[in-house]
Amino acid sequence: MLTEDQGLTLSPDEYSLLTDLYQLTMAACYTGEGLAEHPASFELFVRHLPESFGYLIAMGLAQGLHYLENLHFSSEQLEALEKTGIFNHAPPQFWSLLASGRFTGDVWAVPEGTAVFANEPLLRVDAPLWQAQIVETYLLNTINYQTLIATRAARMRDIAGEKAMLLEFGTRRAFSPQGSLWAARAALAGGLDATSNVLAALKLGHKPSGTMAHSLVMAIKALSGSEDEAFTAFSRYFPGAPLLIDTYDTVAAAQGLADKVRTGEAEVRGVRLDSGDLASLSQKVRSLLPDISIFASGDLDEWEIARLQEAGASIDGYGLGTRLVTGKPVNGVYKLVEIDGIPTMKQSSQKATYPGRKQVFRSYDQGVIQFDRLGLASESIEEGEIPLLNLVMKQGKPLFNPESLETIRQRTHASVASLPDATRYLHQPIPIQVNISDKLESLRQSLLVNS
Amino acid sequence: MLTEDQGLTLSPDEYSLLTDLYQLTMAACYTGEGLAEHPASFELFVRHLPESFGYLIAMGLAQGLHYLENLHFSSEQLEALEKTGIFNHAPPQFWSLLASGRFTGDVWAVPEGTAVFANEPLLRVDAPLWQAQIVETYLLNTINYQTLIATRAARMRDIAGEKAMLLEFGTRRAFSPQGSLWAARAALAGGLDATSNVLAALKLGHKPSGTMAHSLVMAIKALSGSEDEAFTAFSRYFPGAPLLIDTYDTVAAAQGLADKVRTGEAEVRGVRLDSGDLASLSQKVRSLLPDISIFASGDLDEWEIARLQEAGASIDGYGLGTRLVTGKPVNGVYKLVEIDGIPTMKQSSQKATYPGRKQVFRSYDQGVIQFDRLGLASESIEEGEIPLLNLVMKQGKPLFNPESLETIRQRTHASVASLPDATRYLHQPIPIQVNISDKLESLRQSLLVNS
The missing domain is CATH 3.20.20.70 (Aldolase class I)
Known part of the structure; x- marks a missing residue:
């Protein structure tokens, strides 16, 4: 399986190694430090809409959930990893963790076919730290590409x-x-x-x-x-x-x-x-x-x-x-927002993130989106608001059967129909306004002060 | 295998259907018209280099040959095709052709890691018409993408x-x-x-x-x-x-x-x-x-x-x-250049092609490429010229073991080193001049007159 294969195909059994090396080295470090099982939350979102895009159509969740449900490491894979020598100083428990490990977390996500905007999570993973970490690469791969294509198709x-x-x-x-x-x-x-x-x-x-x-x-x-x-x-x-x-x-x-x-x-x-x-x-x-x-x-x-x-x-x-x-990609990122109940944020130049587990609250007027409110998941839904992120996987098990393409296609159609004209322009579109809730902004400010 | 698979993975056994529908409908038409087994030649090339590219590094041949060597249709696949109803009027021999069909043709190609320019074939397939037709989609897929990435990597x-x-x-x-x-x-x-x-x-x-x-x-x-x-x-x-x-x-x-x-x-x-x-x-x-x-x-x-x-x-x-x-693709195309020994060319507006089976003759001076001559495969090699296209598959069997990545990498390095500075510029590079041979130009003119 891990020998050279001129076809360079891949089977679903191999997906656990379809990840960046650093996901595994970090998991090994978390294990050694006793942090691997600490509850963590990561959110997947774009910092900016692609140029000339007024909205994105979320897509790729089905493949993401399928991956999470089936995630496991074979003994053959672990052997191949060990042979690289990269993990020579990793704690021994790392290997047993991988050998027995499955994805046991929860996933919140916006349904495929939903219009989303910058900074809005398309998906949140609540899981033991090591698990939430190693699934980053695959989740970004499926959601970044399919979201790009679905958005282009919806615009066409x-x-x-x-x-x-x-x-x-x-x-x-x-x-x-x-x-x-x-x-x-x-x-x-x-x-x-x-x-x-x-x-x-x-x-x-x-x-x-x-x-x-x-x-x-x-x-x-x-x-x-x-x-x-x-x-x-x-x-x-x-x-x-x-x-x-x-x-x-x-x-x-x-x-x-x-x-x-x-x-x-x-x-x-x-x-x-x-x-x-x-x-x-x-x-x-x-x-x-x-x-x-x-x-x-x-x-x-x-x-x-x-x-x-x-x-x-x-x-x-x-x-x-x-x-x-083909073309320029959707540049989704996947960032740690909470660990052990402690909100976290990245403060890198021009790449700062919003802390905490979030929800998107959407407000409509006569079927047209008026604005979104990006708040903490713990905030109450205000009158007329619809929360976009739903629990779709609980303790590693999907809560629903996969949706048909026709269902998703109808949702895409309804999503586009709910956008103001200016958001649908092909040139200089105006995205829906995403308001940051007071609680989220206060949390962000408090972390800035404390860093 | 052909039922919905949420992972949307694919196995090498499925590659025969990884093609555009029209390849199969055309194969059915060729069969009905008694043309399916006529000897045909198709060439794969780019009409233009991508913007700001002075050269391309050919890549993806290994996966293409692997595909050709393993090409076959399973009874399950044929059943699924039949059930679509699309082939209700296709000749019955079409099904036996697919059921027993393998790729039995010859392939000429430039080695992976070679620098190529507009209009130069990266690959030629000489095969029975139906076979040469249906392999188009996969060959373009592997060579277009890998050539893009290899070229970007070489420039970096x-x-x-x-x-x-x-x-x-x-x-x-x-x-x-x-x-x-x-x-x-x-x-x-x-x-x-x-x-x-x-x-x-x-x-x-x-x-x-x-x-x-x-x-x-x-x-x-x-x-x-x-x-x-x-x-x-x-x-x-x-x-x-x-x-x-x-x-x-x-x-x-x-x-x-x-x-x-x-x-x-x-x-x-x-x-x-x-x-x-x-x-x-x-x-x-x-x-x-x-x-x-x-x-x-x-x-x-x-x-x-x-x-x-x-x-x-x-x-x-x-x-x-x-x-x-990611980004803009390499837009390779795959065009019929000869059938039953008769040279063919496309004359569509701005998409005209050169007729006949061709060879690229490269001339160097002190290790630096001076110019290429695009001629007919039947032309003699002139003094100092090196032909780029080699026979790599004969009657469906590869003639060589796959090359190591290291070998290809060294060839890429040598290829870039053989380019004049101006061809390597990142801004407004000047590609190597590709001269059309007198015989090829005469053939083109004669076909223009006859169309």
Whole structure:
């Protein structure tokens, strides 16, 4: 298992070592100092929203809980760790702790599909210190990436409108095979309709989606002499499937198809455009083939969809790949906020955190979020407020069955609908105001004084 | 296997479905048209280098070959595909083709660690059309991502110098757990010294590396009252391991350590700075602790390393995370260049390709690359030229054992050393000139005329 594997795949059994070395060295130190079992709380949040983002859609919790529930170290893994020599001075109890260790803590989290803002915990872990420490890396990995993708997907859906068909095409540019599965999940939960990734679709209980590629047109044209024959051949086995018409000359291809539709020789339900001036080409294709679905692809994102709409494009659906699944990350962090009931905070330059176990209290007016109040978990809910963090795992056991992607997708949709227009802008959006409660601010001030 | 799995892990057995749906629908169409077994050639290349990149370091071939060697479809997978209903009109032979199908083609590739430029094939697949088609998605996935990371790592090494200790810290921000493994592999092969990712290090036969986190300082300070005690505790189990000194006040922490070093109470070999003005803090820490290693981290990349050097920072090593493992992708594409011996090319607006099976002929002068010649594979090697693409897989079997990471890392180092200074610039680099051979240009022109 731990020998070199050219595929560099990983099995769920290996996830316990999918962590930064320092999580394990710190756990060893906690053990030696007699602190390993002290009750600790860590919170996962972003310090700032990514540039040009007015909100984030929380995502990735399901994989996080699955990881926590299954966390354990095999004897093979412990042996491999020991062999590194790094732990030669670690206390012997460290090894028995890992060998018998499971995650036995509680988890509070905002449901997947919920809109969140800077400094608001997406998740809190209340657990023995060593456990809460070592799970940091994996939890950040799943929540950072899936939150990024779900947020991008929600923004694309928001700008494209409910009727547009939005397809996830990013597998070839995703950052590893598993990255493509996670991207597909978060994209579907964030508002896209389907993915071209066959494995992801089947694993997620979806039907995969797609069109055709230039290679089919090129191969059949080379062998039979015409692009037209490629369309006919493909339609023979996939009647009505969208045809890719930009391999040579988009408008000429559309004209050819229109002629065949008129004479009844072909039935065309959709085409895809993958290059050129998509706005003007889509209009020309529309005039030739008025009743079909026109799909566009090629480095598209929410800003490009908006630009195409403004340019009067006649596009019914978008293939979204590279710019959906790659790019600047969501920079979530996971910070100690309490140990043995003592609130803690980091005071590093520009990276200071709020102390204590917190709750987010959200206030609405006629279905629209007015503001959030970031307070201590011990504070009372004020009238009209809804607390966002719920207990989802108790003593290492999930309290609920996993939600369906459809449930999460509906929550995402409702979350976006509850945002003021200015929070949904693609350019210079205005996030919801997050007010710090008096009690939290007093606690912060008292710790500043005491440090 | 194909039921919903909350972990969204994947096993190597599943990789055959890790593809875009259209690869399979096209394979079905080829089968129905009697074209599935026609010999085809596809090449993988980038149309443009990423912005501010003067070169790419090819990476990810090992995972690609491993995938090709093991490619097969299980009866369970075929059943799941059939159940989607998408293939209801596909020819029956399609199912037997997949059931018995293995990859039986040849692969030509540039070795991992080689510098490549726009339009130069990193890899060519010569295989029956259906096989060459369906492997596109996976090959692009592994080569696009690992090439990005290896290139970033090589640039970081180039600017930081050979003596700097460069550590990969990106797991928490990587795009999925497997993404973190691939990032670690490519980063090490691209020139970094070690990774903090325990699982990746062990799988790659490396020793994981790391320091400590703020949470340890915060926890021990909260419980015992001092940051100092945190350092003492950690050093008890990990003597000489670098200490993280920016949790509260970097200079005060360094002063405290210096006092203890002077009195012989502590032995400090290294510290890490993770916030604040790293240039000026590193100088202050150096004046207090002249003989230790100073590590810096926090959203660093090659440009930031250069900036710190210019600002006179006194830093011995860098922790490289977020900006190494995320960001804009390498946009490799995979295009049909020949079918049944007939050269093909795509003529889409701004996405036109060069036809035919190609070779890259590289010319050096005193160890420095002068220019490349992109020609047809059938062209002769001219005096002094070295062809970059080698046959690495014959009829589905690899011709060589996988290379060690150390071998690839040395090749990367030699590749960067062979580039002119201007190609290595971080700002407005000048790529090596890629000359199109007369024969290739003639072929392209002839196909333009004939289309």
